[in-house]
Every structure is written in structure tokens, then in C-alpha cells.
Amino acid sequence: MRPLSPLCHLILFHLLCGSLSSRCPQECSCIAVTAIFCVQQNLSNMPRGLPSSAKDIFVFQNNIITLQKQDFVELGEIVMLDLSQNAVNEIPDGVFSPLSSLHNLDLSSNHITHISKDSFAGLVNLERLYLYSNRIQSIHPAAFEGLENLLELKLQGNQISVLPALKLPKLLHLDLSYNSIPPIGPKDLQTPHLESLKIAGLRLTSLDEDLLSSLVNLHVLDVSQNLLVEFQPTVKVMGGLRNLNLTGNPLGSLKHEDFQNLANLLELDLSNLNLQGFPEGFFGLFPKLEKLTAAENPFNCLCPLAWFPAWVKDAQIELLRMEETRCHFPPITSGKVLAKLEHKDFGCPTTTIELTSAGTSSTTSKPTNSTTPSVTTHAIPPAPPSEKPSKDTDSFPLSHTTAFPRDIIEDSEEEDIICPSNICLNGGTCVFDSNGEVVCLCPPSMSGLYCEIQNPSFLPPPSPRVSIETIATVQPSTISSLHITSTSISLDLHRYIHTRPHIRGIRLTYRNLSGPDRRPLQLNVPPTYPEYTLRGLQPNSTYSVCASPLGEPVHVSVSACMEARTAGIPPSFHEPSVDRTEPSSSLIPIVAAVAVVMVVAIVATVVVICRRRRPKAPVDVDLHETSPLEVEGVKTNPENGLIHPKQPDITPCPSLVQNTVEYEAPLIQGQCPANNNVACTKPMYV
Structure with a gap:
């Protein structure tokens, strides 16, 4: 076999290096070797061996704490780097300097506390920088120098107390919301092309006029949650x-x-x-x-x-x-x-305007069931100059009279439009402001949007001479009492529930204003209980009862309150008074006891007669043997010989606690009698 030439060795070496550089790290997924996703892998450092051909790298939702310059040395071609939702606490100087082609850098939702002078050195082509939702307290005055191509900067949700002057000539979008920076002026924002400015939640009492005047290209302005x-x-x-x-x-x-x-x-x-x-x-x-x-x-x-x-x-x-x-x-x-x-x-009413020889008359009828009320308007000839309407009558044009309900429009000689009598409460005066909105002028003793809140300094003391008294704090949807005894108050919640069709339940809060313990007691009532009875109350005492929507914060504007005084105990009777509106559960054990005693008496009589008829014989008495009178459910009292029914095991009533859990279903207290006859004072659903 002939040995490979040096040229072949060189070609094989380049092919091997290319294949290695195009490999995707095990903890990541790659798309065409240009988009790398290393998401939710619990990485503590930047992944190694990323392809040098990568353009977009997403390494968010990990646990990366520190960044090193060597992490990016071979990634000089990337355009997008997303490191958001990690635990990065510091940006080392020059750590991103190899990324000269980077356009987008996302460092949001990390733990960064400071931005140094060279944190973003080398990012000459950066266009978008996201630093929001960190813990940034300070930014070096020269931190953003060199970012001349920056278009978008997001710094919201940090702890920045001093904002460096932003000299960013191409910046279009800036978000500084929810920081602790003082009011900003034109020297702070040298951004002539800015189109979007968000400065929400900075507790601003005014806006700098020179700053807004300098932002001639501004299209989006967010000044929400300020003062x-x-x-x-x-x-x-x-x-x-x-x-x-x-x-x-x-x-x-x-x-x-x-x-x-x-x-x-x-x-x-x-x-x-x-x-x-x-x-x-x-x-x-x-x-x-x-x-x-x-x-x-x-x-x-x-x-x-x-x-x-x-x-x-x-x-x-x-x-x-x-x-x-x-x-x-x-x-x-x-x-x-x-x-x-x-x-x-x-x-809205139906208004008909008719012409008569004596002039123009207007009549108002009740609204019809149609979606749009019919309005009949006849042409009215212009009035002569000497008969022009006065300034007062012209403040509401004739065509606008249909914009008020029937009870708002009252016939008078001048046909003035006034407020209805049922809007302002407790002697308040209803007027319309310059914008046509309803405003209530309240007397000194009342306050609130509709004069529904009585000032504490004007509350009259309860009169002890009245046995049954209801003093209601009148509100648009109030509660009232149906029946009052010495130990109970029956509440009427029909109107309260009717005016709140979406209510999930009612939180009732009541307290004894006449006793030494005035701590409020709470219980939850389903919206299917329009009538409810509070039991276990003290006689001859004034109680404050308030209803508020369940699941919502207790506030005066959504609560309806009343005061009611329980009746005193009549001097001619020594037994406790009983609420006659429903059967008292205290009669049940009494009737049962009488029935048991009668049965025991009959059984005892039969036993005695039977023993008299038996022949007399000595009988050994066992000290542990049941006495003739000790039958099922009956025992002899060793002290006085009285016979009492055997008491069954009764689960004690739970003590009254502040009920802060929303109801799911009415409580069933099978072992607890009515709460106006026992020590348990937790009211039941009735």
C-alpha cells in the first residue's frame, strides 16, 4: 500500500477538524449548526465545544453563576446570545469582547448588582441590551460608551438610584420603570431619536417639560403608576x-x-x-x-x-x-x-317633545323593553332674539335630556336637570360637575363617595331605654334585621345578594358593642342563604353586624353594616327567652328525659309487682350486680337517688375562631345544639 502524500494528510486534517467543530454538545440541541439551544439543563457554566459556525445561542433557564472570557473566544460570529433567567451575579470586564458581531444580548432575570466601565467593551455592533429584572444598584458613568449602535435598552425592575447620562444617538426604545432614580431631565437623556419612553412607577409628581420638548420623535409614553x-x-x-x-x-x-x-x-x-x-x-x-x-x-x-x-x-x-x-x-x-x-x-327614559300654541312641552315616560328607546323629536323653529334661552337652561341642550333616567328629570318651570334623590345618602346633596359626573356633597357627619360612611366623632351613643333598636349605616346595598330576640338576630340579606350577582359568598363580621369584649367575630355564609340568624348573643346588648363579599379585602366601600340591640329578659320570667321563629333544640333533651323517666317508672313498677309474687328466698347480693333500677340508659344518682337519663357521648362544640377560610358548603353541626342555649357561640347556617 502506497503511503499517503502530505497533501492528503492536510485534507484529512481539515475535514476532521471541520467535523469536530460542527458537533453539537450533548446537553444542547442544534438546528443546522447555526442555532444552539441549551435550555433548562441546570448548567453551572457555559457549555463547552459549541460550534464556531453558530449564529444564535440560547442558554437561558439554567444555573450559570460566573462568565469567563474563554467561554466566547471561538464564538466570534454569533449574532444573538440569550443568557436570561440564570444566576449571573457579575459581568467581568471585557468578557464579551470577542463577540464583535453580536447584535442582541439578553441578561435579564439574573442577579447582577453592578455594571462596570468595561462590562460591555468590544460590543461595537450591539443593538439590543436587556438588563431588566436584576438587582442593579449602580452603573458606571461610562458603562454604555462605545455602544453607538444601540437601539433598545431595558433597565426596568432594578434598584438603580443614580442614572448615568445616556449619550446614545441611535437609541429608539428606553425603559427605566420601577427603579429609584430621581426625576430625569434633558441632560440625562441625550437621545434625540427616542421613540418610546417608559418611566412607570418612579413616584414622579411632574414631568420635565424641557425633556419632553427635546424628544420630538416620541410615539410611546408610559407614565403609569406615578403621582x-x-x-x-x-x-x-x-x-x-x-x-x-x-x-x-x-x-x-x-x-x-x-x-x-x-x-x-x-x-x-x-x-x-x-x-x-x-x-x-x-x-x-x-x-x-x-x-x-x-x-x-x-x-x-x-x-x-x-x-x-x-x-x-x-x-x-x-x-x-x-x-x-x-x-x-x-x-x-x-x-x-x-x-x-x-x-x-x-x-334611559323615552322623551317626546311636542309643539303647542303656548310653546314647547316635554314629557318623560318609563323606558321600554326595546334595546334602543324610541325618541320622537319634532322640528322646533328658532326662537326670536328676545326669547333666546338663558345661560342656565342652555347648559344642557334639549337633545341631551334623554341622557338621564326618569327620576333625574323633574318637571319644573325652568326644566332644570337635577340629580335623583336616591344617589346621595344621609342628607348628601347631589350635583353634576363640569364633566357631567355625579358628585355628592356630604354633611360634616358623613363622608364617602355617596356619603355612606358616618364619621366616628358623630356616632350617637346607643340608648339603653330601647329594647329593640336597629341603627343602620345606610349604604347603596344594605342589610337589615327581620326578627330580634334577647339572644338572636335574624338578618335579611336578600338585597345584598341581589345587587351582587357574581358574589361567591358573604363574610359576616359582628361584635358586641355593649360588652367588655368587643373583638370581631367572623363567619362565612353562602349566597344561597338570603336569611341568616345570629345566635348565642347577650341580652340587652347592641351588636354591630357587617357584610362584605367573600374573597375580597374588607373595605368600607364594599361593606354593608348595621347595628341592632337585642331585647332584654322580661322580669316576670326566670327561664331564658326562646326564639319563636323556629323550634328550639333545647326542648328535645327535656322531652326525651321525661319519656325515659316514664318508661323507667313503668318498668320499675312491673319488677316490684313480679318480686312480690315470687316466694321469698335469701339472695346473695353481688356488689357489682346492676340495681333493679339501672336499666338501659338509666342510672341511680348515688347522692340523692334521682334518676337521670344516661348521657350519650357528645362531641364538644368547637370554640369560636376567626374564620378566614372561604366556605365550600354549609357547616353541619349535628352534635351542637342551637348556639343561644349552650356555651358554644359559633353560629350555624340556618
């Missing part, structure tokens, strides 16, 4: 905005003049702004609007808002978080999805 109390003047004139997020700021009501120059908006987020409604014609300011978010607002679903569901459908608006966009008032629609209501659900 802005007014709409910033600079934002009003940013006509190039496409996406605006105002969620969670205490802005108050919306105003036309704040948004009139934002006609190019495509997405608008107005969540959690405590909105009761929208100004009339508000969304006409945004002819290009495609997506709207209005979740977590306490909407008043009255007739002024009846246009909203139809507008969402007709304008083909994508209402995001629709299931979280619900009515708060009135009670009949409370908790219902706003966009799913029909026009008739808003209580």
Missing part, C-alpha cells in the same frame, strides 16, 4: 403620540382641553383613575383610536354613559381588560361588565 395630579402641559401638545398610558395616577376627572391635540393616538390606557364616566364626546378627540383600556374604574352606569357600549362596537374598538371594566353604581348594575350592557340597562 401625577394634573395632566402635564407638555403632553397636551405632543401630537405625535401613538400610545399613552396614564394608569394609576391621581389625575381626577378628564378634560377635553387636555387631550384635544392628541388626535393621532392609537392606544390609550385610562385604568385605575377613579373615573365615574367619560365627558360627552370625549372619544371623538381620537379618530384613529384602536385600543382602549379603562379597567378598575368605579363607573356610574346611568344614562349619561349609555352610549359607551354601542360606541365600542360601532367604532370597532378593542377594549382591553374588558372583564375588569365593570359598573359600580347603581346597585342594579353593580358588578356587571360595562361593555356588555344594553341601552335599556342604563335606565
Whole structure:
């Protein structure tokens, strides 16, 4: 056999090296040797032997703690490197310098605490850098120098207290949300081409006008979860905005003049702004609007808002978080999805305007069952100059009178539109603000959105001279008492359950305001129990009872409370009073005892007669033999000879504890009598 020539040796060597370099590591999977996936392999270091021809390397969801420069020496051609969701705590200086072709670097969701000057040295072509959800506290002022091609930088969700000046001429997207940085100015962001700025959760009370004015290409602005109390003047004139997020700021009501120059908006987020409604014609300011978010607002679903569901459908608006966009008032629609209501659900009346020789008259009738109420409007000739309507009457055009329910419109000489009497409670005065929203002016003794909360300093002391007294804290959906005895209070929960069709259960909290122990006691009631009786109460005592939705935080705005005083024990009777609304379980053992005693007496009589008829004979008495009177269920009391029924084994009633677990089914306490006759004070479902 002829030996191989040197040229053949060289060719074989190159082929062998090429095959080795194209091999895929055992713990990874490769696609055409260009995309390498080493995911969820619990790797503590970068995998060795990666093909030099790789372009995209994904090594996320592992346990990599440290990075070394030799890990990337032979990977100079990669474009994408994903090291997210590991445990990297430090970026060594120059560790990525061999990756001169890298465009995308993802280091998010690691444990990085500091960024040094040379952490990203050599990444001259880097376009996207993701550092969010780390523990970064400090960044060197020159850390991002040399990244002149960077287009996107994400730093949200860290602990950054000082932001270095960002001199990034090509940067388009920047996210600084949820850090501890102070308000930023134009010197901090030297990014003339920035298109998207997200600065949510920075506790900002205002926005720097010079900064926003310098960002002439800004299209996306996220200032959610800050402390802005007014709409910033600079934002009003940013006509190039496409996406605006105002969620969670205490802005108050919306105003036309704040948004009139934002006609190019495509997405608008107005969540959690405590909105009761929208100004009339508000969304006409945004002819290009495609997506709207209005979740977590306490909407008043009255007739002024009846246009909203139809507008969402007709304008083909994508209402995001629709299931979280619900009515708060009135009670009949409370908790219902706003966009799913029909026009008739808003209580709009049918208004007919007729012309007579004496002038124009308007009549209002009840809403019909049709989806859209019929409105008959006749042409009205223009009034002469001397008879023009006054300023007061012109504040609500005639065509807008259909936007209020029947009880809102009351006939008067001037036909003024006033609030209904059932919106503001406890003497509150209902008015409409400049945006047509309902506002309640409360007396000094009350507070709350509808004057439903009584201030503690104005609570009257309970009168001991009244035996049965109910002092209710009036709310839109309250609870009341049906029957009160000296030891029980029967509650009426019909209205509370009816106004909350989606409720999973009711948490009842009650306490004795007249006794030394005023700690609250809680129990859970299913929504299928519209009537419930509290038992085991103290006579002649005032009890506070509150109902709140099960599974939701206890809050005054969602709780309905009342106070009721139990009756005293009549002096002419010494036995405890019994609730006559239902059979008392205390009579059962008494009747059973009497029956047993009668049976024992009959048996004893028969035994005595039988013994008298037997011939007398001496009988040895066994001290352990059962006495003639000791029959099944009966024993003689050794002290006084009385006969008592044998007590069965009874499982003691559980002591009353704070019930914080949501109910699954009504409790069955078969061994526990009614709680107003025993020491056990845990009320049962009735």
C-alpha cells in the first residue's frame, strides 16, 4: 500500500477538524449548526465545544453563576446570545469582547448588582441590551460608551438610584420603570431619536417639560403608576403620540382641553383613575383610536354613559381588560361588565317633545323593553332674539335630556336637570360637575363617595331605654334585621345578594358593642342563604353586624353594616327567652328525659309487682350486680337517688375562631345544639 502524500494528510486534517467543530454538545440541541439551544439543563457554566459556525445561542433557564472570557473566544460570529433567567451575579470586564458581531444580548432575570466601565467593551455592533429584572444598584458613568449602535435598552425592575447620562444617538426604545432614580431631565437623556419612553412607577409628581420638548420623535409614553395630579402641559401638545398610558395616577376627572391635540393616538390606557364616566364626546378627540383600556374604574352606569357600549362596537374598538371594566353604581348594575350592557340597562327614559300654541312641552315616560328607546323629536323653529334661552337652561341642550333616567328629570318651570334623590345618602346633596359626573356633597357627619360612611366623632351613643333598636349605616346595598330576640338576630340579606350577582359568598363580621369584649367575630355564609340568624348573643346588648363579599379585602366601600340591640329578659320570667321563629333544640333533651323517666317508672313498677309474687328466698347480693333500677340508659344518682337519663357521648362544640377560610358548603353541626342555649357561640347556617 502506497503511503499517503502530505497533501492528503492536510485534507484529512481539515475535514476532521471541520467535523469536530460542527458537533453539537450533548446537553444542547442544534438546528443546522447555526442555532444552539441549551435550555433548562441546570448548567453551572457555559457549555463547552459549541460550534464556531453558530449564529444564535440560547442558554437561558439554567444555573450559570460566573462568565469567563474563554467561554466566547471561538464564538466570534454569533449574532444573538440569550443568557436570561440564570444566576449571573457579575459581568467581568471585557468578557464579551470577542463577540464583535453580536447584535442582541439578553441578561435579564439574573442577579447582577453592578455594571462596570468595561462590562460591555468590544460590543461595537450591539443593538439590543436587556438588563431588566436584576438587582442593579449602580452603573458606571461610562458603562454604555462605545455602544453607538444601540437601539433598545431595558433597565426596568432594578434598584438603580443614580442614572448615568445616556449619550446614545441611535437609541429608539428606553425603559427605566420601577427603579429609584430621581426625576430625569434633558441632560440625562441625550437621545434625540427616542421613540418610546417608559418611566412607570418612579413616584414622579411632574414631568420635565424641557425633556419632553427635546424628544420630538416620541410615539410611546408610559407614565403609569406615578403621582401625577394634573395632566402635564407638555403632553397636551405632543401630537405625535401613538400610545399613552396614564394608569394609576391621581389625575381626577378628564378634560377635553387636555387631550384635544392628541388626535393621532392609537392606544390609550385610562385604568385605575377613579373615573365615574367619560365627558360627552370625549372619544371623538381620537379618530384613529384602536385600543382602549379603562379597567378598575368605579363607573356610574346611568344614562349619561349609555352610549359607551354601542360606541365600542360601532367604532370597532378593542377594549382591553374588558372583564375588569365593570359598573359600580347603581346597585342594579353593580358588578356587571360595562361593555356588555344594553341601552335599556342604563335606565334611559323615552322623551317626546311636542309643539303647542303656548310653546314647547316635554314629557318623560318609563323606558321600554326595546334595546334602543324610541325618541320622537319634532322640528322646533328658532326662537326670536328676545326669547333666546338663558345661560342656565342652555347648559344642557334639549337633545341631551334623554341622557338621564326618569327620576333625574323633574318637571319644573325652568326644566332644570337635577340629580335623583336616591344617589346621595344621609342628607348628601347631589350635583353634576363640569364633566357631567355625579358628585355628592356630604354633611360634616358623613363622608364617602355617596356619603355612606358616618364619621366616628358623630356616632350617637346607643340608648339603653330601647329594647329593640336597629341603627343602620345606610349604604347603596344594605342589610337589615327581620326578627330580634334577647339572644338572636335574624338578618335579611336578600338585597345584598341581589345587587351582587357574581358574589361567591358573604363574610359576616359582628361584635358586641355593649360588652367588655368587643373583638370581631367572623363567619362565612353562602349566597344561597338570603336569611341568616345570629345566635348565642347577650341580652340587652347592641351588636354591630357587617357584610362584605367573600374573597375580597374588607373595605368600607364594599361593606354593608348595621347595628341592632337585642331585647332584654322580661322580669316576670326566670327561664331564658326562646326564639319563636323556629323550634328550639333545647326542648328535645327535656322531652326525651321525661319519656325515659316514664318508661323507667313503668318498668320499675312491673319488677316490684313480679318480686312480690315470687316466694321469698335469701339472695346473695353481688356488689357489682346492676340495681333493679339501672336499666338501659338509666342510672341511680348515688347522692340523692334521682334518676337521670344516661348521657350519650357528645362531641364538644368547637370554640369560636376567626374564620378566614372561604366556605365550600354549609357547616353541619349535628352534635351542637342551637348556639343561644349552650356555651358554644359559633353560629350555624340556618
